[in-house]
Amino acid sequence: MQVIIGVDPHKASHTAVAIGDDEHELGRIRVRATRAQTSQLLAWAEPFDRRLWAIEGADGLGFLLTQQLIAAGEAVVDVPATLAARTRLLSSNRSHKNDPNDATSVAITALRHASLRRVQPVGDAEQLRLLAKRNDDIGRQRSRVASRLHALLVELVPGGIRREIYATAVDELLARVTPTSAVEQLRVELARELLDDLRRLDTQLRQSHQRLDRMIKASTTSLTDLFGVGPVIAATLIGHSGDIARFRNRDHYAAYNGTAPVEYSSGGRIAHRLSRRGNRTLNAAIHMIAVTQLRHRHSAGRIYFERKVAEGKTNKEALRALKRHVSNAVYRQLVLDAAR
Numbered sequence: 001m002q003v004i005i006g007v008d009p010h011k012a013s014h015t016a017v018a019i020g021d022d023e024h025e026l027g028r029i030r031v032r033a034t035r036a037q038t039s040q041l042l043a044w045a046e047p048f049d050r051r052l053w054a055i056e057g058a059d060g061l062g063f064l065l066t067q068q069l070i071a072a073g074e075a076v077v078d079v080p081a082t083l084a085a086r087t088r089l090l091s092s093n094r095s096h097k098n099d100p101n102d103a104t105s106v107a108i109t110a111l112r113h114a115s116l117r118r119v120q121p122v123g124d125a126e127q128l129r130l131l132a133k134r135n136d137d138i139g140r141q142r143s144r145v146a147s148r149l150h151a152l153l154v155e156l157v158p159g160g161i162r163r164e165i166y167a168t169a170v171d172e173l174l175a176r177v178t179p180t181s182a183v184e185q186l187r188v189e190l191a192r193e194l195l196d197d198l199r200r201l202d203t204q205l206r207q208s209h210q211r212l213d214r215m216i217k218a219s220t221t222s223l224t225d226l227f228g229v230g231p232v233i234a235a236t237l238i239g240h241s242g243d244i245a246r247f248r249n250r251d252h253y254a255a256y257n258g259t260a261p262v263e264y265s266s267g268g269r270i271a272h273r274l275s276r277r278g279n280r281t282l283n284a285a286i287h288m289i290a291v292t293q294l295r296h297r298h299s300a301g302r303i304y305f306e307r308k309v310a311e312g313k314t315n316k317e318a319l320r321a322l323k324r325h326v327s328n329a330v331y332r333q334l335v336l337d338a339a340r
Contacts, residue, residue, distance in 0.1 A: 129239025
């Protein structure tokens with residue numbers, strides 16, 4: 001008998017419920033999130049010979065436990081939280097939300113959906129995802145520091161800095177400021193502290209770009225052959241796409257990254273609308289590629305965009321079509337890379 005073990009992971013504890021083919025509960029356990037969590041779960045699940053672990057959010061709170069189970073030779077599938085919640089709500093005897101009910105819903109979802117993603121050990125793609133996320137975090141932090149610095153500068157000099165804020169330009173401006181009061185003196189001191197933060201973040205951002213550049217060159221990916229794809233975008237695409245073999249075709253990949261339109265029909269009216277689903281980080285990377293291509297008239301993307309506009313599409317509709325076109329190109333290159 002096939003046994004499905006559903007796991008509801010949390011930061012401090014994990015709850016597991018085992019069910020059979022008839023959805024009958026065979027056992028449950030709750031373990032604390034410690035170094036012994038995997039050994040405790042495996043010892044409890046030992047009587048179940050043919051077992052499959054189903055973990056809610058295997059790339060989120062359940063990431064570490066998932067990878068530990070895989071390292072121990074166990075089979076694990078990832079159950080999306082929205083799908084498990086739907087199962088729980090549709091079940092009359094498990095409608096109350098608690099950890100055992102959630103774990104049971106996860107197990108039932110895995111039992112009834114054979115197409116769930118089989119989780120694989122992390123590899124180079126995970127390294128690129130982590131590095132791309134770190135680069136994005138540094139960039140966001142720099143933007144916050146630059147905004148706070150500009151707010152101080154406009155209180156010292158009319159208009160502040162009218163162009164993008166760079167450390168050298170801020171340093172030159174502050175050198176021309178002569179404080180006439182204690183308040184202005186404090187503003188200058190705070191501005192110089194923020195300037196030090198800006199320089200530190202600029203150094204970190206430069207080092208992050210160099211590290212990503214080395215990693216992408218070492219990966220020998222063909223993504224950088226696409227117009228508008230540099231090391232940062234390539235790392236984001238590879239890291240968040242993962243194993244490209246898990247996508248059946250380019251349409252499946254477009255649905256995952258949110259560039260495929262969503263059908264919005266009723267009665268005899270058939271319509272499609274912009275998708276807000278999918279991996280938004282991937283969607284943002286594809287958007288950046290499309291916008292970069294639009295800025296260069298000689299690019300194939302700009303030619304494609306203008307052709308769609310000539311066909312009667314609005315600029316927004318043409319941009320969406322271009323993003324889908326880019327998604328198809330990214331999928332093609334990732335498949336070629338996997339084949340190599």
